[in-house]
Amino acid sequence: MEYSPSCMKESLPAPVIPKKTVYRLSIYQRCLQRLIENDVNTVSSESLAGVAGVKPTQLRKDLAHFGHFGTRGLGYNVNTLVEMIRDALGRNRLQPVVLVGAGNLGSALLRYSGFQKEGFEILAAFDIAARRGDPKVDGVPVIPQEEMMGFVNKNDVRMAILAVPVSAAQDVVDQLIDAGVQAILNFSPTVVDVPDHVMVKNVDLAVELENLSYFVRN
Amino acid sequence: MEYSPSCMKESLPAPVIPKKTVYRLSIYQRCLQRLIENDVNTVSSESLAGVAGVKPTQLRKDLAHFGHFGTRGLGYNVNTLVEMIRDALGRNRLQPVVLVGAGNLGSALLRYSGFQKEGFEILAAFDIAARRGDPKVDGVPVIPQEEMMGFVNKNDVRMAILAVPVSAAQDVVDQLIDAGVQAILNFSPTVVDVPDHVMVKNVDLAVELENLSYFVRN
DNA sequence: GAAAATCCGTTAATTATTTCACAAGCCCTC
DNA sequence: GAGGGCTTGTGAAATAATTAACGGATTTTC
Incomplete structure (x- = not known):
């Protein structure tokens, strides 16, 4: 279960990310960029969710689809998250x-x-x-x-x-x-x-x- | 149950129309207007749903929230439907x-x-x-x-x-x-x-x- | 370095939404 | 006016999404 999604085990159908999750990733991304501009390094699910207009649980669940990125007791590293989301949405953002x-x-x-x-x-x-x-x-x-x-x-x-x-x-x-x-x-x-x-x-x-x-x- | 929503009976909490239904009503409305332009009087849930990009069942269920508007064996009268949706969305479209x-x-x-x-x-x-x-x-x-x-x-x-x-x-x-x-x-x-x-x-x-x-x- | 406080990841429960399946109603033909 | 063919309306089932609850990891404080 660790960092590799279960689909790696034997090429299962697909990770199946809910469409709405994908949509929210873009929103999180936008909020994170704002945080970077303000030199914020770390953010908790609660505060990021607050800015993005969703519930903390939902944010965590959304992110969990892609692996473990947070640190318990501390929160998420903003830069790590941004990279993760960029990857998830397809690095080809220069499309x-x-x-x-x-x-x-x-x-x-x-x-x-x-x-x-x-x-x-x-x-x-x-x-x-x-x-x-x-x-x-x-x-x-x-x-x-x-x-x-x-x-x-x-x-x-x-x-x-x-x-x-x-x-x-x-x-x-x-x-x-x-x-x-x-x-x-x-x-x-x-x-x-x-x-x-x-x-x-x-x-x-x-x-x-x-x-x-x-x-x-x- | 007929034409008057159940909330009339004794001012129940609310009819509670799902948000997504309300959203789709606007889409149906647009499709209906196109039909009117083409002098179509009657439309089945299947064909209207086809144009609107949804499943027939969903269309029927959406409309059913507001009463009975169709005729079995025939379909919906386009004008009636347009009026019904206009009412449902608030007659104050001149807002x-x-x-x-x-x-x-x-x-x-x-x-x-x-x-x-x-x-x-x-x-x-x-x-x-x-x-x-x-x-x-x-x-x-x-x-x-x-x-x-x-x-x-x-x-x-x-x-x-x-x-x-x-x-x-x-x-x-x-x-x-x-x-x-x-x-x-x-x-x-x-x-x-x-x-x-x-x-x-x-x-x-x-x-x-x-x-x-x-x-x-x- | 121990205890308290924080916060993530996850399972389970809840809620919302969509789809299925079919009975009932209506049109239309003969 | 009876019967066949469509098409609606709707409960029940399936699916999807959200929220709650909590165990466990990590930081921070003292």
Whole structure:
């Protein structure tokens, strides 16, 4: 049981990390980075959980999926934890990403510094209305849609951010998948169909707002 | 049990709708609107679930929380369903909303037509750098931050969209809550502290992307 | 260096959510 | 208007996720 997950014993099906755990790892990561900035070396599950907005038990259980990282009586070493999470989430955080659809929302996302700051690089943006020689936006070239598949293929791009109109969404998604994309962050307000091996995360701003409105007392 | 929820009988604790159900209602709503545009009158749980990306059973169970709306052997009347969901989510879909932080992301959200299209109206945007007399963005006035609390108070605003830098997020949230806001859609990449009666939905773009990267095969 | 205080890792219990399976209801045809 | 074919609504079963409880390790204090 020690440091090696049980799956090592005889290549069992998989460690099976709950999706929600994986999601929270990203949140922990963000909080840890804040701690590093403040020169904090050690953190207890209680205080980290407090900052991340979860219960201490949940934090410990989440981390336990990946091994033993804490010191009883003391807590977790911040740097160790950050490395562990980085590994867990895939060291390929330098993964190239493309953005499709440089309209209002799309171009705002291009200028949004948050992605870069967290270690993602948007290689290029594609738009149906783009022309060769269009100016870069915040250092990112905006390229005609036709060149998307070739580009994705050539650069081994596995992740895409989608911000195209609903009417184009499914088509673009199909193309992206054809070209090798495996994960899509979808800002187009529609549900798209994808094969099992492709992961889509929908971020539908209007749906989020509508959902929130349910919790407003009348 | 019929059309009136059991809570009417003698004001029981509450109908207790699962959060995830409420969330999915918004998605169903969107899919239904697409159906209306295509002049579809009737839809089965199977086909609606297909479009919404869920299992038919789940759809039926979700709807069942609110009463009987379908016709066995036939399916659901699209218009009836739309009305039912609108009611369930709170008829106050004309709820006023304010946006705080008119930077890159904030101003893109202002121009984003999706909110309006779904029936939300952004009354005003506030920014620390705004000056009286600044031009409107897409019809929405951009107002100095100092006037936020007064405005929210006066206009009975219950919902806010937050797109300010991390360093300002908690302060602004505290002010918003003081002024009466009950639900916050938070695009600032940080977890904010709120009392129990306030609902926050975090949309952290970098976290979403990082999370997705876990599912990319190496 | 012993005792007290802290805090992790883990099992078990609880709670929430999803799925199954099927009875009951309704449409539609003949 | 009777019967076959669909499709809903729903209890019960299965699954997943969260929380609680606690043993044991480690630090800190005196």
